[in-house]
Amino acid sequence: MARITGLLGALALSVGLVDALNTLYLPVCQQIEAKLSPSADVIYPLQALSYADATRHWFLSSSESPSCVVEVATPKDVSEVLKIVGATRTPFAVQSGGHASNPGFSSTIGVHISLGKFDQVTLSADQKTVEVGFGLVWKDVYDVLVPLGLSVVGGRVIGPGVGGFTVGGGFSWKTNQYGLTVDTVVKYNVVLPNGTITSASDTQNQDLFFALKGGMNRFGIVTSAVLKTVPQTDVWGGLRIYPSTSVPALLTAIRQFNEQNTDPKAQIITTVDAGQLGTTTMTLFFYDGPSKPAIFDLFDGVVALSSSTGRSSFTDYLLKFPSYIVTNLRGRFASISTSAFTDGYLAAIKNQSDALGLLPKTLNSGTMLSWQIEPFTDYGTHATDSAYPHSDSPLPLNLYFAWASPYDDEYWVGAMKQALAQLKQVAIDEGIYRETYTSYPNYALGDSTAEEVYGANTARLRAIRKKIDPARVMDLAGGQPFLCPFFKKKMLYLPSKTPHSLPHDPFKACVIPRPIGWISTTSPSGQHNLAPFSQFTNLTFDPPYVMLAANQSASTGARKDTVVNIESTRKFVWNLATYDLRHAVNASAQQLPYGTDEFVVAGLKKQFSTLLQGDEENPVPMVEQSPVKFECEYHSTLRLPGNGRLGSVDVVIGRVVGVHIADWAIDRESGKLDVKKTRPIARCGYFDYAVLGETFEMVIPGLDEGLLAGLEGSPGKVERWEKNLGKKERAKL
Ligand SMILES: *[C@@H]1O[C@H](CO)[C@@H](O)[C@H](O)[C@H]1NC(C)=O
Ligand SMILES: *[C@@H]1O[C@H](CO)[C@@H](O)[C@H](O)[C@H]1NC(C)=O
Ligand SMILES: *[C@@H]1O[C@H](CO)[C@@H](O)[C@H](O)[C@H]1NC(C)=O
Ligand SMILES: *[C@@H]1O[C@H](CO)[C@@H](O)[C@H](O)[C@H]1NC(C)=O
Ligand SMILES: *[C@@H]1O[C@H](CO)[C@@H](O)[C@H](O)[C@H]1NC(C)=O
Numbered sequence: 044m045a046r047i048t049g050l051l052g053a054l055a056l057s058v059g060l061v062d063a064l065n066t067l068y069l070p071v072c073q074q075i076e077a078k079l080s081p082s083a084d085v086i087y088p089l090q091a092l093s094y095a096d097a098t099r100h101w102f103l104s105s106s107e108s109p110s111c112v113v114e115v116a117t118p119k120d121v122s123e124v125l126k127i128v129g130a131t132r133t134p135f136a137v138q139s140g141g142h143a144s145n146p147g148f149s150s151t152i153g154v155h156i157s158l159g160k161f162d163q164v165t166l167s168a169d170q171k172t173v174e175v176g177f178g179l180v181w182k183d184v185y186d187v188l189v190p191l192g193l194s195v196v197g198g199r200v201i202g203p204g205v206g207g208f209t210v211g212g213g214f215s216w217k218t219n220q221y222g223l224t225v226d227t228v229v230k231y232n233v234v235l236p237n238g239t240i241t242s243a244s245d246t247q248n249q250d251l252f253f254a255l256k257g258g259m260n261r262f263g264i265v266t267s268a269v270l271k272t273v274p275q276t277d278v279w280g281g282l283r284i285y286p287s288t289s290v291p292a293l294l295t296a297i298r299q300f301n302e303q304n305t306d307p308k309a310q311i312i313t314t315v316d317a318g319q320l321g322t323t324t325m326t327l328f329f330y331d332g333p334s335k336p337a338i339f340d341l342f343d344g345v346v347a348l349s350s351s352t353g354r355s356s357f358t359d360y361l362l363k364f365p366s367y368i369v370t371n372l373r374g375r376f377a378s379i380s381t382s383a384f385t386d387g388y389l390a391a392i393k394n395q396s397d398a399l400g401l402l403p404k405t406l407n408s409g410t411m412l413s414w415q416i417e418p419f420t421d422y423g424t425h426a427t428d429s430a431y432p433h434s435d436s437p438l439p440l441n442l443y444f445a446w447a448s449p450y451d452d453e454y455w456v457g458a459m460k461q462a463l464a465q466l467k468q469v470a471i472d473e474g475i476y477r478e479t480y481t482s483y484p485n486y487a488l489g490d491s492t493a494e495e496v497y498g499a500n501t502a503r504l505r506a507i508r509k510k511i512d513p514a515r516v517m518d519l520a521g522g523q524p525f526l527c528p529f530f531k532k533k534m535l536y537l538p539s540k541t542p543h544s545l546p547h548d549p550f551k552a553c554v555i556p557r558p559i560g561w562i563s564t565t566s567p568s569g570q571h572n573l574a575p576f577s578q579f580t581n582l583t584f585d586p587p588y589v590m591l592a593a594n595q596s597a598s599t600g601a602r603k604d605t606v607v608n609i610e611s612t613r614k615f616v617w618n619l620a621t622y623d624l625r626h627a628v629n630a631s632a633q634q635l636p637y638g639t640d641e642f643v644v645a646g647l648k649k650q651f652s653t654l655l656q657g658d659e660e661n662p663v664p665m666v667e668q669s670p671v672k673f674e675c676e677y678h679s680t681l682r683l684p685g686n687g688r689l690g691s692v693d694v695v696i697g698r699v700v701g702v703h704i705a706d707w708a709i710d711r712e713s714g715k716l717d718v719k720k721t722r723p724i725a726r727c728g729y730f731d732y733a734v735l736g737e738t739f740e741m742v743i744p745g746l747d748e749g750l751l752a753g754l755e756g757s758p759g760k761v762e763r764w765e766k767n768l769g770k771k772e773r774a775k776l
Contacts, residue, residue, distance in 0.1 A: 065110050068153045084113075098155055101141055104373035104374060105149065112156075116160045118232065129236065134521075139205060151520070180203065181205060194274070196227045213225055222427070227273075228255075228269070251511060279328075280328040281351035313325070314413045319400055373448070375444060375459060384416060388466070408447035430500055442462060442463065481495060562617055566608050612657065619669050621670065627666075649665065653674075672702075
C-alpha cells in the first residue's frame with residue numbers, strides 16, 4: 044500500500060505531472076485507506092503500471108482516471124468505502140469485468156472500486172449451487188466447473204465480468220434451456236448503500252432480489268452470487284465467416300432457424316458487419332451436446348470463407364473466437380428487441396449495414412459497425428420475477444459500433460439512435476414489435492430512460508430505490524439513470540421555445556435565494572393590504588431604491604391590489620420577512636376577497652408610516668413585529684410584456700425615505716444587523732424557503748477603501764474617502 048501525499052505533491056510539481064494526475068479526491072482515498080482490511084489495496088495514479096491495469100476497460104471510451112483505485116477484499120471493506128463516499132458525496136465506480144459499454148457506468152474520476160479480489164468459485168457440497176465472486180470473468184468460472192462436468196448459465200464469450208453480467212440480465216448459451224443468468228441466481232451477497240452487509244434471495248429481502256435482477260448498480264454493491272449449476276458435457280460448435288455473396292442466403296437460413304428450431308440446446312449468434320467491400324457476417328454455432336443437431340443443416344448450403352465448427356470441451360469452444368478485438372477503441376452497444384426475425388427485418392439490418400459500410404468511414408473514424416442477431420427460443424418460460432422484463436421472450440438485436448476518435452462519439456451514438464429508430468419502424472410494419480419489450484440493460488445506451496429499460500417495472504423499482512437508498516448514495520456511481528426519467532445530460536432549453544421536460548419549471552429555482560418583498564399598502568379609501576412578493580431587491584444606494592415585481596392576475600388580467608394601491612397613493616412599506624413571522628407571511632399570501640385586511644387574518648400588529656405623503660390622513664400600515672421596515676415613496680412602474688396575461692409583470696420602483704430597525708436586531712458589539720437574531724427568510728425554487736443564519740465574511744482583495752465603501756453601500760464613507768484622497772494627492776505635490 045502506498046502512502047504518498049507529500050511525495051505526490053513534490054513529484055507532481057517537479058516533473059510537471061500536475062495536469063495528468065487526478066488528486067481531487069485524494070483526502071477521501073486516504074480516509075478510506077485507513078479503514079480497510081490488511082488484504083485490501085489502494086492504488087494511486089503515480090503507481091503508473093498497476094493503476095493503468097486496474098482502470099482498464101474493454102472499450103477505451105469507458106475508461107477514466109480516478110483519484111485512486113480501491114481493491115476491496117471483504118464485504119466489510121465495501122461497507123467502509125460506501126459509508127465514506129456516501130458521507131463525503133464522492134463520485135465512485137464499481138468495476139467487475141469492465142465490460143460495460145457506457146462511459147461512466149464502471150468508471151469515475153473519484154474513487155474506483157475494483158472487485159478483483161472477490162475471485163471465489165465455491166461449489167456447495169451437493170454441487171447444486173456455486174458461489175461466484177464478482178471480480179471474476181466467466182472463463183475463470185468455467186475453468187473450475189467444466190472439468191467437473193458442470194457449468195452455469197453465464198457469458199457466451201470469455202471477456203465479460205461475472206458482476207455486471209449477473210446484475211444486468213445475462214444472455215447465455217444456455218438461455219433457451221434455463222433463462223437468463225438472473226433466473227438462475229439463488230442469492231446475491233450485497234452491501235447496501237448505507238453500508239449494511241446482507242443478502243437477497245427468494246426468502247430474504249425479496250424486493251431487493253427482484254431489483255438486482257437487471258437493476259445493475261443502483262441498489263448496492265453485490266460482491267458475489269450463488270448460482271444454480273447445470274450439467275456440462277462436450278459441445279459442438281464454432282465460428283463460420285461468410286463473404287458478402289453469401290449474406291442473403293445466410294439471412295434466409297437465420298429466418299428459418301428462428302421459425303423452426305425447437306431444440307433448446309441449439310443456439311446461434313450472427314454478427315452482420317459493415318465494410319467498404321460490402322456486408323459480411325460471422326455466425327457462432329453452439330450446441331449443448333457433443334454432436335451437430337439436424338437444425339444446423341439449414342446452414343450447410345451457405346458458402347463460408349472459414350469454419351471452426353466441431354466437437355470440443357466447453358472451455359475450448361470459448362477460445363475459438365476472440366472477444367478482445369475492441370481494445371483501444373471507443374464504442375457503444377444499443378439494442379432493440381422483437382418477437383421474431385423476419386425476412387423484412389433482416390433485410391433492413393443488411394440495408395443499414397450496406398449503407399453505413401459505403402460511408403467513407405475514415406471521416407468519422409468508424410472501424411467496426413456490427414449488428415448482432417440473437418434468435419433464442421421461448422426462454423421467457425424460465426423467467427423469474429426480475430427488474431428486466433423478459434417473460435415474453437424478447438429477442439435482442441445488439442448494435443455494436445466501435446470507432447477511434449473521441450470527437451466522433453456524438454456522431455456515432457447519433458447514428459446508432461437513428462438506426463434503432465428505423466429498425467423499430469420496420470419491426471412495427473412487420474408485426475414483430477411489442478410495447479412490452481424494453482432495451483436489454485446490458486446493451487442499452489447510457490441515456491435510455493427508465494421506462495425504455497424497465498417498462499412496467501419502473502415504478503416498483505423507483506419505490507424500492509427510495510426505501511433502500513434514501514440518501515441516493517448509488518447515484519454517485521454512474522449507471523442507468525432510471526431514478527429520474529426526466530434527467531438529461533448537458534441540459535439546455537430555450538424558454539418558451541423548447542421544453543425543459545422536467546416535472547417542474549427549473550427557472551425560478553435557479554436565481555436563489557430571493558429576498559421576500561413583504562409589502563404593505565393602503566388604498567386611497569384607507570383599506571389596508573399586506574402581501575409577500577418573491578421578487579424584491581434593493582436598487583443602488585445613494586439614494587436607496589427598492590423594486591418589487593408583481594404579475595397580473597391570471598384570471599382577469601387585472602393588476603394586483605398592491606400595485607393599484609401603490610400607484611394611486613404613491614407610497615408603500617417593505618417589511619423584513621423573518622423565520623419567526625413565517626406563518627404570518629404564509630397567511631398574508633392567501634388569495635382573500637378584496638377589502639380583507641391581511642394584518643387581521645395573519646394576527647399582526649400595526650404601526651404606521653409617518654414620513655410619506657398624505658400620512659396625516661391615510662398612513663401605510665407596517666408590521667410591528669418585523670425588525671426592519673422601509674418607508675418608500677413610489678417612483679415608477681416598468682411594465683414587462685409577457686407571452687400571456689400570466690407572464691405580464693409590473694416592476695414597481697420606490698425610493699427608500701425611512702429605515703426602521705428594531706433595537707434588538709442590532710448587535711451591541713459590532714453595530715451590525717445580526718442575522719442570527721433576525722433570521723430573514725428567502726424564497727428558493729418550488730415551495731422551498733431558506734432561512735439565513737450562517738454567514739461568512741469575504742473581503743475582495745486589492746480593492747481600495749472607496750470601492751469597499753461602495754460595496755458596503757455607504758455613501759458617506761465614499762465621499763469621505765474621496766476627500767481624503769484629494770488631500771493626500773495635494774500633499775504629494
Ligand atoms: C435502405 O436504406 C436506405 C438508405 O439508408 C433507406 O432510405 C431505405 O428506406 C432502406 N430500405 C429498407 C427496406 O430498409
Ligand atoms: C440500511 O438500510 C436498510 C435498508 O433500507 C435498513 O433496513 C437498515 O436499517 C439501514 N441501516 C442503517 C444502519 O441505517
Ligand atoms: C402570478 O399570479 C398568479 C395568481 O394570480 C399566481 O398563481 C402565479 O404563481 C403568479 N406567477 C408569477 C410568475 O408570479
Ligand atoms: C401555510 O399555509 C398552509 C395553508 O393554510 C398550511 O397548510 C401550511 O402549514 C402553512 N405553512 C406554514 C409554514 O405556516
Ligand atoms: C443593493 O445594495 C448593495 C449594497 O449597497 C449593492 O452592492 C447592490 O449593487 C445593490 N443592488 C442593486 C441592484 O443596485
